[in-house]
Amino acid sequence: MLETSARLLRLLSLLQAHREWSGADLAERLGVTPRTVRRDVDRLRELGYPVNASPGTGGGYQLGAGAELPPLLLDDEEAVAVAVGLRTAAGQGIEGIGETSVRALAKLEQVLPGRLRRRVSALNAFTVPMLRTPSTQLDPAVLTELVNACRDSERLRFEYRDHGGVATRRTVEPHRLVCTERRWYLVAWDVDRADWRTFRVDRIEPKPPHGPRFPPREPPAEDLAAYVSRGISTGAYATEATIRLHVPLAEAATVVGPMDGVLEADGESTCLLRTGAASLDYLLFHVVMTGFEFEVIEPRTLDDRMRAIRDRIDRALHRAQEPSRA
Known part of the structure; x- marks a missing residue:
């Protein structure tokens, strides 16, 4: 037996x-x-x-898939990976996922062998996550609805609120969901505008029924992560710039995230940063705060702003060196 x-x-x-x-x-x-x-x-x-x-x-x-979820078998590495993943998900910003992750983690740790429980506990005790907490909470039901529409190549109807809170009705052919460290984005073909668009998921309110199905299109880019990064860090702003950073690409990537701009290789010791901001001053502040040596490729008006700020700083330093007036 x-x-x-x-x-x-x-x-x-x-x-x-x-x-x-x-x-x-x-x-x-x-x-x-x-x-x-x-x-x-x-x-x-x-x-x-x-x-x-x-x-x-x-x-x-x-x-195959059944009507109910049967017990699963996990090897040691899979069990540890699931436990660590559940701990991470417990602190993230998808509404309802945190509590559900804690319950699932409790069930898993209850049946983990002692040797694996010690590994998971050590990972939890001696690591400190530096994960940004999203400013908005996501409804997991909405996320699931979008994923299913992408999977089934089914047209999606929803109400979308722009940055100013203005709502419009959209009909799209969803392609993929892209997750940054703080937000989720839907990449989809906008049927009415006949073009690819990127939508923040926390601004989407689905309006079923959805459908019909559609033949999948060629994606807007091979690298969807870079495509979304370009849209949210550069294309969304009136002021755009191309900056040459005097550090290798790998080093720049440790500081510049996907929401900050798009990095491109430019030789062994330099790379290009394409980014955007609400104004030249904000853009310059963002570049200076990377801590890297840099030069402006475009726009040339950014050079004028740097000179003006340099002169203002020089005057401030000069005043600081003057004897105080009683």
């Missing part, structure tokens, strides 16, 4: 690898006959695991 139970767990672990197995391959892996494999598959089905079987020479067994 113990041998049979162990074999069932081994079979379940193989099926959870998300690939189709032939009966002969499973029999070889488990060291049993194909007939025993068929009996074990039937036992798994009796326990509620939906094991699909396709006949023929190209057929085999595959674990």
